[in-house]
Amino acid sequence: KQEVTQIPAALSVPEGENLVLNCSFTDSAIYNLQWFRQDPGKGLTSLLLIQSSQREQTSGRLNASLDKSSGRSTLYIAASQPGDSATYLCAGNAGGTSYGKLTFGQGTILTVHP
Amino acid sequence: KAGVTQTPRYLIKTRGQQVTLSCSPISGHRSVSWYQQTPGQGLQFLFEYFSETQRNKGNFPGRFSGRQFSNSRSEMNVSTLELGDSALYLCASSSQSFLNEKLFFGSGTQLSVL
Numbered sequence: 001k002q003e004v005t006q007i008p009a010a011l012s013v014p015e016g017e018n019l020v021l022n023c024s025f026t027d028s029a030i031y032n033l034q035w036f037r038q039d040p041g042k043g044l045t046s047l048l049l050i051q052s053s054q055r056e057q058t059s060g061r062l063n064a065s066l067d068k069s070s071g072r073s074t075l076y077i078a079a080s081q082p083g084d085s086a087t088y089l090c091a092g093n094a095g096g097t098s099y100g101k102l103t104f105g106q107g108t109i110l111t112v113h114p
Numbered sequence: 115k116a117g118v119t120q121t122p123r124y125l126i127k128t129r130g131q132q133v134t135l136s137c138s139p140i141s142g143h144r145s146v147s148w149y150q151q152t153p154g155q156g157l158q159f160l161f162e163y164f165s166e167t168q169r170n171k172g173n174f175p176g177r178f179s180g181r182q183f184s185n186s187r188s189e190m191n192v193s194t195l196e197l198g199d200s201a202l203y204l205c206a207s208s209s210q211s212f213l214n215e216k217l218f219f220g221s222g223t224q225l226s227v228l
Contacts, residue, residue: 031214032214034216034217036219041202041224042221042222043118043120043204043219043220043221043222044204044206044219045219046216046217046218046219049214049215049216051214052214089157091157097169097170098170099145099147099162099164099169099170100145100146100147100159100161100162100164100169100170100206100208100217101147101159101162101170101172102157102159102217103159104156104157104158105156106156107156
């Protein structure tokens with residue numbers, strides 16, 4: 001059974017810092033991995049999807065990498081801003097017939113203070 | 115393009131009642147997945163529908179059921195509500211003609227069972 005762990009559980013940084021969020025999974029047979037952000041009381045916003053044949057994805061100030069052999073993914077946020085404050089979740093799909101099924105970590109609560 | 119729409123936004127029910135939640139996917143998306151989010155268990159997969167057929171199911175009791183209509187709109191039903199069913203219910207859509215696609219989430223329905 002796939003289990004996803006996110007470290008740290010919470011992070012508070014001053015504006016402008018570069019930061020790294022970590023995600024690890026127990027089953028290296030992960031097909032793809034997606035990073036989301038969630039604002040309080042809201043749904044999830046997809047940030048980056050690392051597809052099965054990829055190792056990295058970038059969008060603006062965000063960069064995510066996936067190392068299946070070590071069971072780890074990282075989300076790098078450059079030059080953090082107060083608007084980046086949210087919960088960040090990683091989620092993996094096992095492939096095969098796992099349509100629509102993502103296994104989520106518990107999230108990292110990020111606070112960026114001015 | 116309109117996003118994923120979930121109705122209602124909030125629901126209050128009492129134990130033993132049943133409830134129906136609705137999800138309209140992004141236009142053109144044929145796959146709808148449902149998730150339950152609670153503070154203790156995080157996000158857990160309920161089921162996924164594609165072209166009116168359930169393709170995947172999580173580990174929830176039979177009180178949780180769903181369906182999808184020919185226009186891809188989906189409903190989920192929970193019968194004989196229990197206090198532990200209080201949660202944010204999220205649906206997500208994608209075209210899911212293959213697995214390497216992002217899931218797009220709605221804002222959720224917050225269900226409170228009293």
